[in-house]
Amino acid sequence: MPGNTKTIDSGELGKSVAPTTLRAVAGTFTTGITIITCTADGAPQGCAANAVLSVSLEPPLMLISLGETSRTRVAVERAGAFAINVLPDNSKGSALCSVFAGRSDDKFASVDHYGGLLGAPVLTDALGWFECAIVTTQVAGDHTLFIGLVVDAGHVPGDPLVFFRGQNRKLAA
Numbered sequence: 001m002p003g004n005t006k007t008i009d010s011g012e013l014g015k016s017v018a019p020t021t022l023r024a025v026a027g028t029f030t031t032g033i034t035i036i037t038c039t040a041d042g043a044p045q046g047c048a049a050n051a052v053l054s055v056s057l058e059p060p061l062m063l064i065s066l067g068e069t070s071r072t073r074v075a076v077e078r079a080g081a082f083a084i085n086v087l088p089d090n091s092k093g094s095a096l097c098s099v100f101a102g103r104s105d106d107k108f109a110s111v112d113h114y115g116g117l118l119g120a121p122v123l124t125d126a127l128g129w130f131e132c133a134i135v136t137t138q139v140a141g142d143h144t145l146f147i148g149l150v151v152d153a154g155h156v157p158g159d160p161l162v163f164f165r166g167q168n169r170k171l172a173a
């Protein structure tokens with residue numbers, strides 16, 4: 001019936017798929033690559049992320065998933081808002097992916113950006129961007145899901161960086 005959710009005891013059942021297997025199979029699901037950004041306590045923070053989902057058009061809702069060890073996860077919780085910056089398939093997009101997949105303390109040092117409506121950094125070189133105010137937060141295993149109400153969004157022409165089986169790829173022509 002609509003609205004009914006069957007809950008399965010995930011304790012033992014969840015152990016039947018090893019993390020390495022899950023990662024490999026998840027890698028067959030091709031995605032773009034984004035940089036999730038926010039500003040917490042006056043400091044910009046961000047990381048590369050591909051766990052991003054367009055949830056609803058009316059109201060406009062986007063979902064991101066950040067791991068428990070991610071400093072961006074902590075900062076997003078504090079900020080109450082985030083931006084999703086979709087990376088383009090060019091040298092700047094690849095460079096941004098490398099910087100933001102790392103753990104540097106000053107990822108924004110040589111990255112062109114401006115403050116969005118909610119304060120989250122919007123990357124000047126993004127192919128597309130969403131600025132979101134958090135409306136729902138849900139811990140799910142070792143990640144936290146954030147659903148954000150989109151308050152502004154935009155895009156420019158170009159192709160996206162593509163992520164497949166753990167590597168950056170190009171769209172087929």
Ligand SMILES: Cc1cc2nc3c(=O)[nH]c(=O)nc-3n(C[C@H](O)[C@H](O)[C@H](O)COP(=O)(O)O)c2cc1C
Nearest residue numbers: 047048049050051065066067070071072101102103
């Ligand atoms: C293509 C790609 C996609 C990623 N997707 C996610 C993601 O969706 N969620 C996440 O928490 N980490 C993701 N990561 C890993 C983070 O970018 C990485 O752990 C980063 O160092 C976290 O930085 P922080 O601790 O400064 O937040 C991804 C990395 C790459 C390269």
